[in-house]
Amino acid sequence: MPRPRVHDLDGVLDAAERLAVEGGPSAVTLRAVAGATAMSNGAIYHAFGSRxxxxGRAWLRAAHRFLGLQQESVDRALGRRPVEDRTAAADAVVAAADSPATFAERFPQSSRLLLTVRRDELLGADVPEEIADxxxxxxxxxxxxxxxxxxxxxxxxxxxxxxxxxxxxxGLPTGLLLHSRRDPDVAMRRRLEAAVRAVLTLDPPPPGKRHNSNTKGP
Structure with a gap:
């Protein structure tokens, strides 16, 4: 049996994403994916080995898309500025925090997969070792x-x-963007940026010391 072309496999992963988002983890079966694509059960099994x-490949593709986009946004913000440039570093944190919104715009189906379907629920126990690693x-x-x-x-x-x-x-993107029942808009993203920059105005506590919640302020 000839090996499926890469663009055929992308279509299969698209179908798996769509089934998981629309019907939940149990909706993703080899038969259902075959019915949603032009590939047979046998061809899908030959390409992926198992459900x-x-x-696992669908989840990894979505995760790598997001992490790659986030890394690119951080690299752009830092650019070639000096290591000690805290303004550039703060911009990079803001860019990383905004990445879920950018990801939802660029890859809406992959975004919904990562945000609405828990990884352990989707994958089950039959994930190949190399994918699990x-x-x-x-x-x-x-x-x-x-x-x-x-x-x-x-x-x-x-x-x-x-x-x-x-x-x-x-934490902040999850609370301000991802728990909303609608796509992030400009106002939501501005609130997120304001929250991130406010947090970054405070240096972290010293290493090894924890804040005492019973301590009264001045």
């Missing part, structure tokens, strides 16, 4: 980004500094 291989590496890519931005802003890579960056580019 786990298919949905690649999925596990995604978290380390994000941590590397958090660390890079903390270093650019404060010259620090300790846990407290990295936590602030994570709050800015994961």
């Amino acid at each position: 786990g291989g298919l949905v 690649e999925l596990s590496r995604l978290d380390s890519v994000l941590v590397e980004l958090f660390t890079r931005l903390a270093l650019a802003l404060w010259g620090r890579t300790d846990g407290r500094a990295v936590e602030v960056i994570e709050a800015c580019i994961v």
